[in-house]
Structures are given as C-alpha cells and as structure tokens.
Amino acid sequence: MKKETFKTEDGKIILRVSADGSLAELRIEESADLVSEAAIADLLAKAEIKYGFKNARADAESKEVKREPGVYFPVAIADDTSFEPEVEILVESLDCLLSQRLYSLNDLARVRFITAGEKLAKVSTGTGGVQSRNIFDRKIRDLAADKNFLDTYLGENVNFDTRRNLIVATCDGYALVENGKKISIIDNIFLQQDIVETGYEVKTSLTLEGSIFKSDLVVNGNLNVGGKIEDCSAKGIVVAGNLICESSEDSLLICKGDLEFREKLQNCEVYCNGNLKGAGGSEISGGKIQAGISVSCDLIGSEDKEKTIIEVSIAPFIKGMMIQLSQELRKKDWDPSDPYMGDPIVKELSQLEIKYSKVIPDFLSHNREKNKIISREGFNLGVSLRIFNLSWELDSGTEEKEFALEQ
Secondary structure, eight states: OOEEEEEOTTSOEEEEEETTSSEEEEEEOTTOOSOOHHHHHHHHHHTTOOSOHHHHHHHHHHHTOOOOTTSOEEEEEOOOOOOOOEEEEOSOGGGSBSOSEESOTHHHHTSOEEOTTOEEEEEEOSSTTOOOBOTTSOBOOOGGGOHHHHHHHBOTTEEEETTTTEEEESSSEEEEEETTTEEEEESEEEEOSOEESOEEEESSEEEESSOEESOEEEESSOEEESSEEESOOSSOEEESSOEEEEEEESOEEEESSOEEEEEEEEEEEEEESSEEEEOTTOEEEEEEEEESSEEEESEESOTTOOOEEEEEOSOHHHHHHHHHHHHHHHHTTOOTTOOOOOOHHHHHHHHHHHHHHHHHHHHHTSOOTTOEEEETTOBOSSEEEEETTEEEEEOSOOOOOEEESOO
16 A cells, blocks of 8 residues: 655655555654654654544554564554444335335335335444544545445435434335345336226326226326226326326326327316327327317327317316316215315315416416417317317317417
8 A cells, every 4th residue: 555654854764654544653763862752743744644643542552562662653643443333224114115126016015105214224334323533534434435336235215314314215105125125216107008997096106017907096296108098087097297108099088187098089088288289190089178288199089070178278187186176076975065164175176266266367467378278190180279268169160270369
C-alpha cells in the first residue's frame, strides 16, 4: 500500500501515512535529542491527520506495544470497517409477493399493502449509528453511496434513510423480497391469466396479458389489458389512471386518465376524464362515450345506424362514479325520501356531488382548442355528437371528419 512520509528538518522524527487514510505511524530515531511535542504536532498538521488518536492509543494498550527508538509505532488509526451491515427485514415473508409476475389474483389476497414512507428494514452499521472515519476525519463507510450495499439490499421504489438507518418505501405498493435480501415495492403487477366472472380491487397498476370477461374490477393505478374487455357492465371497470385495451364490448368503463384502444369499442358506456384515442383501423359503434378532452378514432358509428353517442363533457369520471353508485342504491331499494344518511353509498355520492361542483369553475377557465371529436375516415349515420352545449345529429351524410366548438 502506498505511503507518504513527513520528516522534521533534522530528519530524526518521521511520520509515515497510509494513502487510504487507515494508519499513521511515527518513528523517533535513537539519535534524537529531547523530543518536541510541537514538532510532532507540526508533522501531524502537515499530513492533515485529524482523527484516530484514541483508536491508536487503545490498540497500543490492547497489544502492549512499547514505543522504542527507531521503530514505527501507530499514532492514528481509522475506525474499523471490517463489519458487514446487518439488515433485518420488518415485513413478514407471508405478507410479501413471491414474484412481480402473478399467476392468479388470489396471490394478492394474502399480501399486505404497503404505504409510502413505511419502514421495511432496519440496518445495523456496526457503529451504533455513528459514521466511521479515517485518520483525515473523512467518512469511510457511507452506505448511501456503497454500491455493493445498494445492489444487494435496495430494489425498486425504496430508499435508505441514513438518519434513521432504515430502508423505507417511496411509494404505495406490494413488497417483494428477493433472495431474502433485496427488497422492492411493486407498484405495477403483471398478471398472466384471463379475469373471468369475478370482482376484485388491485391497489396498484395492473398489466394483464389476458382478457376480462363478465367481471367487476377496480384498479388504483393504470390498467393495461393485452386482450379484450367483454360483458363487464354490472359495476364495470374502474381505473384511477390510464386504461389501454385491445377492444371492449357491452361494458362499463370508468377511467380517470386517458383511454386507448387498438380495435373497437362496441355498445359500451365509457366515462374518461382525459383523451379517448383509437389506433389505426379502430372504430366506435353503439353505446355512449364521454371524454373530458377529446375523442378520436378511424370510424365512428355503425352501418346499421345503431345509435352512437359521443360527448366531450365536464368531469366524466366523477359522473361515471355517480351513475355506478346510483345503480347500486337502486338495487338496494333505497328510499330517497328517507332522511337516514348512514348508508356509505349515500355518503360517497354526496362527496362526489361536492367534487363535481368544485370542478365547474376550473372548467370554465380552460382552453377549449383541444376539445374535439375526430373520425379519421368519416362518420356513419345514427351518430349523436356533443361538445359541452353544442350538439350535432348525423341523420344524413356528411363529409366532415372533425367536430369542434369552432368549425
């Protein structure tokens, strides 16, 4: 190991310093006269030695090292860094995912949901929380910058809190511990199956490689469906983020973000707060579509003149949720004249009404240039179009391919 040497003017006191800052040793020649403490202090200052004197003294006492003329003895020793950090996982293994890729929604039934900021693991640094230092008084064990530590224990969506020596979640999701060490928070579940005749809530985003049939599904993030959505009309598919699918038929879709489809929307009831966008070759026929910004696809309407309603309106997501809850109330034979307001559905409806009333002033100040309905290959008959208070009934042919507030 490379070492640097410092000497007094007469060369009789020599200080040898390890380049890595782990050790400083002093040698006093036999020919030295009365040793000056000031001369030693001057050498230490030149070498920038500021720390480790107590470590050297304790080491000398434990090893019974005697200071002999002409022999190097330790004068400063860095803190011990030979320890490995001990990490105690705080989340029970039964509460964790086995893999980010699921084979059944039932795999989520036993898994505990983690919230942002939750403690996931305790880290013992072997120094009682005190940062180790070298003889230059610089940090030599910074776990937050230790690539080996980070790669071994920190996965996705987690952070090492150096102040509390804790690994914490940085977002909501489900915990995954790999090899008993590396901890992640999964905020996008991958599912390899069709969802058939079930009701379920996924508290994160969901990427589904199959299709959804005759089911009710709530997704508290984005939903990406590789296949189709069919006959999901009871409570429908409710998505707190963006929704992507191949196609949908006879279904209720309530989406807080954008909705994108690749092939068709047929006889669906759709409430989408953002843009509703169809890919090349896509079509919308039958049903009722509401979007908060715009609607676009290749063809709107059907050849048999089946009624197709397309609207750009205020806060479709809130309206969709209110319609869904109202349907649930009707199934319960709820009497609106009854003053009892303890039913949670009634309470939720009241909260949505308040939210809707607060959205209107913001809407009035928005730029309307993006509010459009576009059918790239033209409109079929039987199409009803509306953007806020302006509407069109297409009972006869038209060459128009775009409708906006200002034509």
